[in-house]
Amino acid sequence: MRFSILVAAVLATGLTLPALAAQTLVPAKSRLGFSFQQMGVTVDGGFKQYSAQVNFDPAKPETTQATFSVDLASIDVGGPDGNAEVRRKAWFDTAAHPKATFTAKSVKALGGGKFEARGPLVIKGISRDIVAQFTAKPAGSDLVLEGGFPVKRLQYRLGEGAWADTETVADDVHVKFRFTLTGKPGQ
Template identity: 65%
Template sequence: MLRPLLLASLLLTTVTAQAAQTLVPQKSRLGFTFSQMNTPADGYFKNYTAAIDFDPAKPETAKAQIIVDLASIDVGGPDGNAEAKKKAWFDVASNPKGTFTVSSVKALGGGKFETRGKLTIKGISRDVIGQMSAKQQGAELVLEGAVPLLRLNYKLGDGAWADTGTVADEVTVKYKLVLTGKAGQ
């Protein structure tokens, strides 16, 4: 009995030590823009978690992983939301989560950074590159950025939806992540 408790305690300590900064969900947003029939459209995910350790003074030490509950997608209405969850799009029955894991962050100057990482959706992983800004606002660190991607690289919109005249291939993931706590603790 004592051994499982010790292991659980060690695991909890390790997880807590790795989660130096805490996401403030009510101030954060994870969304995307796309074009449908040449009309710009927006969507977002209501539920996601983020384990981030980022110090703007030492971007090379950054660690981050964002896990998205793909069933929490909102593209503006119940019909679109239901369609986005189907097999041709996110296939949330078989692939309920999407992940982004940072591999490197490089300072570009002026509070701007280049982010590189691996995005996995529907079991397909691709390297992606984006840019973000980091601003300290009181006790909070605000990270805002964008990552362009091609939806067909992740088989988002299979079959009839693969027609890029209906829904463009280009999608831009946009985020605002508000963090509290200090990096590296």
């Protein structure tokens, strides 16, 4: 069984943009995934359902508004047993905490089409500030944001009890995302 944890975190993901968004996330062209080590073996997983409210202009990143929400029950760690396990109380506790969110509080250009978003990632009611680095590239009439960020699963109480042993499941989780946006940023 694979017990993936984390990352919804991602939720987060990756980066988020707020509510009066002019751009729309294109789920069919987007993905939100993560990887971690379990007993020394890399495990990859992802989330199938997430949404975003986005207003991002690469020419004016400081005006960004973004919020991402991840349906934690949509996690896929490669099999039904692992998927059921990570929904339980010791992991994501999706009955009590069905969503993870990330809200970009600041976004700045790093140069060369690279950006950095900072803000709170909330999982299981626990809020921690994260930094997500990403690129922004046009793809036809769309804009593709691709990047990632690290998460320490134990900071979010992901894998409690016997699962807190980092020899079994590592504390480090890497969230990776590719969000395709359509539409123009509003002013």
